[in-house]
Structure formats: C-alpha cells, structure tokens
Amino acid sequence: MLARIKLYHDFESAAEFQAQFAVPDSYMAACNYNLDILLDAWQAALTKLLQTTLQTGAASLLKSLENKADYVEMNVNLGSAAAIRKLNKEYRQKDYVTDVLSFPHYELKEGKLLQPLMPYDLEPEMPEEADVAEMSAEDEERMAPKEVFNLGDIYLCGDKVREQAENYGHSYWREFNFLCCHGFLHVLGYDHEEGQREESLQFALQDQILGNLLILRENPELKPAELIALAKEYNESPCLPLTAVPQAQTEDLPADFKSGFVAIVGRPNVGKSTLLNEISGAYLAITSAKAQTTRDNIRTIYNTKDSQIIFTDTPGVHTASDKLGDYMNQSGLAAIKDADAVLLLVDAAYAYPGKVEHKLLERLSELHKPAILVINKADTVVKQKLLPLIAAYSKLYQFQAVVPIAALKSDGIAELLTEIIRILPQGPRYYPLDYFTDQTERNLCAELIREQVLKYYHKELPYGVAVEIEKFAEETDATGERCLVKLQAAIITERASHKKMLIGKDGQAIKRMASSARIKIEEALECKVYLEVRVKVRENWRDKSIYLNDYGYNLKKAQNRPLQ
Ligand SMILES: Nc1nc2c(ncn2[C@@H]2O[C@H](COP(=O)(O)OP(=O)(O)OP(=O)(O)O)[C@@H](O)[C@H]2O)c(=O)[nH]1
Numbered sequence: 087m088l089a090r091i092k093l094y095h096d097f098e099s100a101a102e103f104q105a106q107f108a109v110p111d112s113y114m115a116a117c118n119y120n121l122d123i124l125l126d127a128w129q130a131a132l133t134k135l136l137q138t139t140l141q142t143g144a145a146s147l148l149k150s151l152e153n154k155a156d157y158v159e160m161n162v163n164l165g166s167a168a169a170i171r172k173l174n175k176e177y178r179q180k181d182y183v184t185d186v187l188s189f190p191h192y193e194l195k196e197g198k199l200l201q202p203l204m205p206y207d208l209e210p211e212m213p214e215e216a217d218v219a220e221m222s223a224e225d226e227e228r229m230a231p232k233e234v235f236n237l238g239d240i241y242l243c244g245d246k247v248r249e250q251a252e253n254y255g256h257s258y259w260r261e262f263n264f265l266c267c268h269g270f271l272h273v274l275g276y277d278h279e280e281g282q283r284e285e286s287l288q289f290a291l292q293d294q295i296l297g298n299l300l301i302l303r304e305n306p307e308l309k310p311a312e313l314i315a316l317a318k319e320y321n322e323s324p325c326l327p328l329t330a331v332p333q334a335q336t337e338d339l340p341a342d343f344k345s346g347f348v349a350i351v352g353r354p355n356v357g358k359s360t361l362l363n364e365i366s367g368a369y370l371a372i373t374s375a376k377a378q379t380t381r382d383n384i385r386t387i388y389n390t391k392d393s394q395i396i397f398t399d400t401p402g403v404h405t406a407s408d409k410l411g412d413y414m415n416q417s418g419l420a421a422i423k424d425a426d427a428v429l430l431l432v433d434a435a436y437a438y439p440g441k442v443e444h445k446l447l448e449r450l451s452e453l454h455k456p457a458i459l460v461i462n463k464a465d466t467v468v469k470q471k472l473l474p475l476i477a478a479y480s481k482l483y484q485f486q487a488v489v490p491i492a493a494l495k496s497d498g499i500a501e502l503l504t505e506i507i508r509i510l511p512q513g514p515r516y517y518p519l520d521y522f523t524d525q526t527e528r529n530l531c532a533e534l535i536r537e538q539v540l541k542y543y544h545k546e547l548p549y550g551v552a553v554e555i556e557k558f559a560e561e562t563d564a565t566g567e568r569c570l571v572k573l574q575a576a577i578i579t580e581r582a583s584h585k586k587m588l589i590g591k592d593g594q595a596i597k598r599m600a601s602s603a604r605i606k607i608e609e610a611l612e613c614k615v616y617l618e619v620r621v622k623v624r625e626n627w628r629d630k631s632i633y634l635n636d637y638g639y640n641l642k643k644a645q646n647r648p649l650q
C-alpha cells in the first residue's frame with residue numbers, strides 16, 4: 087500500500103503561479119523559475135506529510151485498507167485567493183478568503199471509517215498499456231488493475247500561507263505544511279471545532295506529525311538545496327509505503343484500560359497550577375502567590391500501564407472586569423464541559439463554599455459531571471478543621487471522593503491519582519506515551535517571563551502585562567545537541583506609566599527581572615539562554631479582542647484559524 091498525492095492547479099505559467107500563490111522568490115530562484123521542479127518538490131513533501139499523517143492519525147483506516155488498496159491518495163488543489171473565496175461561499179456560505187478547505191469523500195471519525203469498507207469504495211485504475219507483444223509474469227503483475235482509495239480534496243490558498251507565515255513569524259514552508267496537515271486531518275475526520283477533546287486530539291496530532299518531520303516553527307525557511315533534493319526524491323519515488331501499524335501505538339492495551347480528561351478548577355490561588363506541576367513532574371504552569379496567575383488552559387498527560395489521565399489546569403474562576411477576565415472564566419467553564427471528571431480544588435484555610443464554588447458546582451450539576459473535592463494546602467490547618475468543611479461541601483454536591491492534599495509538599499497526590507483512575511471510564515490511550523504536554527517551549531518561555539513580572543512588580547501592574555516571544559532561535563553544537571537559545575521578548579503593558587515602572591531607574595528593574603527570568607528559562611530548556619527584553623505599550627490591550635488574539639488568548643485556538 088502506497089501513499090500518493092494528486093496535485094492540481096490551473097495557473098498558466100510559473101510567473102502567474104508565483105503571483106497567485108504568493109510563492110517567495112527564494113523558492114522560484116531555487117528551481118530556476120521552472121514550475122515543474124517546484125511542484126515536484128512540493129509533491130515530495132506532501133507525500134511524506136500524507137504518509138506520516140495516515141500512519142499517525144489513521145491507523146484504523148489503514149488496517150481496513152490493508153491488502154485491499156494499492157494506493158491511498160489525497161487531492162491537493164492549489165488555488166488563488168479568489169478561487170478559494172468562491173468555494174468558501176458556495177459550500178460554506180462564508181464570503182471570505184480562507185486558508186484551507188477540506189472535502190472528504192468518506193465518512194470518517196478520527197481516522198476510523200464510520201461504515202464498513204465496500205468494494206465500490208475502491209476505484210480500479212488501469213496502468214498504462216505496455217508496448218510489448220509478450221508479457222512476462224512481472225509485466226502481468228505490473229499491468230494488473232490497481233485499487234485506489236481516494237480520501238478527498240483539500241484546497242490551499244497561497245496568499246494565506248504567505249500572510250499567516252508572516253503573522254506568526256515562521257517560514258512559508260512551516261505554514262504550507264501546517265495547513266496541509268490541518269486539512270488532511272479534517273479529511274480524516276478530526277474536527278477541533280467540535281469540542282475541547284477533539285481540539286486536543288487534532289492539535290496534538292499536528293504537533294506530533296510536523297515534529298516527526300522536523301517541520302518546526304523555529305526552523306529557518308527551506309533552503310534551495312533542500313528544495314532541489316526534494317524534487318529529486320519525488321522523481322525517484324513518487325509514492326511512499328504505508329504501514330498499517332503506527333510507530334507510536336504498537337502497545338496492546340489491557341481490556342479494562344481507563345482514560346479520560348480531567349479538569350482542575352477552582353478560584354484563583356488555591357494551587358491548581360502547583361498541583362498540575364506536581365503531577366507532571368515538570369514546571370509547565372507558572373505559579374505565584376498572587377491571584378489570577380494562570381490565564382490559559384494547560385494540559386499534561388499522566389500515564390500508567392493501565393490508564394491515561396489528561397489533566398487541564400484552568401485559570402481561576404473570578405469576577406471578571408475585562409475581556410481577558412471573561413476569557414479566563416470561559417476557559418475554566420469550557421474545560422468542565424469536555425471533562426470526564428472534574429477536580430474542584432479549594433484552599434483548606436478559606437474553603438467554605440463561596441460564590442465561585444457555588445457557580446462551579448451549579449455547572450457540575452447541570453452537566454452531571456463526576457467530581458472529586460480536593461482540599462489543598464492541608465498543611466496549613468489542623469486536621470479537625472477539615473471535617474466541618476467536608477460536611478458543608480457534601481451537602482451541596484454528591485462528590486465521588488474527598489481528598490485532602492498539600493500539592494506544594496507532594497502530600498496526598500498518590501491517593502488522589504488512585505481516586506481519579508477509579509472514576510474514569512474505559513477508553514483508549516489518547517496520546518502516545520512520549521507526549522506529555524501541549525505547553526510549547528515558546529509559550530513556556532513567555533510564561534516564565536510573566537512569572538518574574540508577577541514576582542518583581544506589585545499592585546495592578548503585573549495584571550496588565552502580556553509577554554510575546556518575538557524571536558526564538560536555537561544553536562546546536564557539533565554533536566547536534568541544542569546548546570544555546572536566543573530569545574527576544576516583548577513585554578506588553580497597557581499604560582505608558584507602567585512602561586516607566588517596568589524599566590525602572592537606569593533600566594535596573596527590568597535588568598533584574600530579565601536576569602532571573604533567564605535563569606528560570608535556562609533551567610527549563612536545559613541549555614544556555616540569551617534573553618533580550620523590551621517593553622511595548624498597547625493601550626487597554628486586555629479589553630481589545632484583537633490584542634487578546636495576538637497574545638494567544640483565544641478560545642478558538644488553532645491560532646484563530648477558521649473551520650475548514
Ligand atoms: N502552604 C501551601 N501552599 C500552597 C500549596 N499549594 C500551592 N500553594 C501556594 O499557593 C499559591 C498559589 O498557587 P498556584 O498554583 O499559582 O494557584 P492557582 O490556583 O493556579 O492560581 P491562579 O493561577 O491564580 O488561578 C502559591 O504561592 C503556591 O506556592 C500547598 O499545598 N500548601
């Protein structure tokens with residue numbers, strides 16, 4: 087079984103192609119303005135992408151096709167902005183240019199056929215006539231009709247590839263591959279718009295597939311020699327072999343394997359992020375003594391032989407006073423909706439149910455969610471104090487368990503994990519064993535800088551700060567190990583007066599802050615780091631959707647990509 091790409095476009099010349107598909111000049115120059123060479127190189131890349139996508143995200147489909155299909159293929163159509171806009175209007179009633187559109191031929195859900203495979207699902211293809219009178223056995227084999235399984239079409243808009251690559255500050259190559267991968271996954275029945283679980287799954291797969299192919303955001307643009315090498319590869323082998331068993335999922339799961347999504351919710355400052363870090367054994371979510379530290383959902387994956395738990399740390403639910411606050415609350419509530427179980431975290435010292443807890447419990451009842459009451463910071467009170475507290479909560483909700491812990495001291499974590507696994511449903515291992523978080527290094531660096539801002543500055547200043555990583559460049563040593571990361575970060579603040587305070591007299595304040603941030607980042611990335619920080623003022627950014635998007639606070643992640 088082979089993976090095969092059918093590549094289509096209706097441009098007349100290389101010049102028209104370059105203009106309409108917004109191809110960077112470096113690509114055109116690399117292939118000497120010969121369109122055939124460029125398309126061969128893209129064809130090679132897309133075939134690899136299809137091979138990896140199928141093996142990573144459609145093992146079940148490949149199993150169904152094993153010994154039946156000779157080719158599993160995808161049509162990739164390269165279109166102008168106008169052509170994509172027309173399709174988007176015609177098929178989705180959306181009158182704007184979008185980046186990629188997908189049209190599946192079969193009904194698939196997450197890489198599985200929803201209906202059994204029928205003989206007519208495969209299309210026979212006659213090989214070109216051999217020009218010989220007598221055929222050898224080998225020729226006959228070659229001349230036998232081939233069975234083709236055509237998955238569907240994606241339409242890619244070059245203008246958008248160019249535009250988004252520029253907006254996200256990565257290469258055209260990364261964006262091109264990202265969008266095609268995104269489109270392929272839609273054709274295979276992955277849909278991030280359906281809910282948080284679907285979103286995690288699709289985005290984790292995207293990361294994993296592009297990671298396997300080493301098509302990373304921080305990589306430079308494709309080099310001319312690489313483009314030529316790809317074109318050559320395509321001419322040598324236009325199709326790539328498909329194996330039905332994906333590399334990452336060869337494990338045989340026990341029949342009673344349990345898995346699920348677990349949301350950690352509660353008011354600000356109860357220790358949600360501390361608990362997440364404790365469970366992951368890594369520092370993924372920044373923490374601080376100040377309330378409202380976490381702004382976004384962060385996931386970590388906990389694996390045992392018989393279970394997989396996907397934890398989501400959420401921003402504390404509070405009374406919001408701006409759009410950022412709304413976003414934070416919605417993130418928390420959305421995590422509950424898609425969870426298989428919920429941990430309601432409360433602080434042992436101030437735990438009596440208040441407005442926030444009532445709101446969260448209301449939500450849990452509406453959705454009939456199994457929940458565990460987790461009383462954190464148990465180290466700060468005497469044991470007797472816990473009993474009346476437990477009684478007060480038990481009146482409000484039928485908890486599956488009540489577990490006192492001290493996240494900061496690792497107390498009670500094992501008991502908590504046991505209780506969680508007990509109440510989880512049977513299910514698959516959603517993520518491969520080596521995937522443990524959706525936190526990216528880039529985002530973690532931004533968060534570690536924000537953590538130091540929370541530590542070094544007071545009053546309302548830190549709450550008005552966002553951090554943007556403008557440059558993330560890596561250097562490797564002779565053995566290929568990463569030895570240096572050069573970071574350029576912008577601290578976004580909402581007022582000119584805050585900018586002054588951030589910088590401080592002679593830049594002392596920002597230097598001190600940046601130097602402790604650098605040390606934290608070096609610990610996290612395990613290599614030397616150069617950090618350059620500057621301050622930008624964006625008036626009232628917390629209340630402007632456009633800035634919230636820019637700084638990564640967007641409920642429809644996919645970095646704000648429209649549904650394809
Ligand atoms: N004494 C004690 N302090 C703890 C414990 N767990 C967390 N803390 C402290 O509580 C503070 C808040 O912890 P975070 O993990 O940032 O709290 P959070 O719930 O994530 O807060 P937000 O992100 O603001 O919603 C930090 O100063 C932690 O060190 C604990 O078990 N015992």
Ligand SMILES: [Zn+2]
Nearest residue numbers: 358359379380
């Ligand atoms: Zn937090």
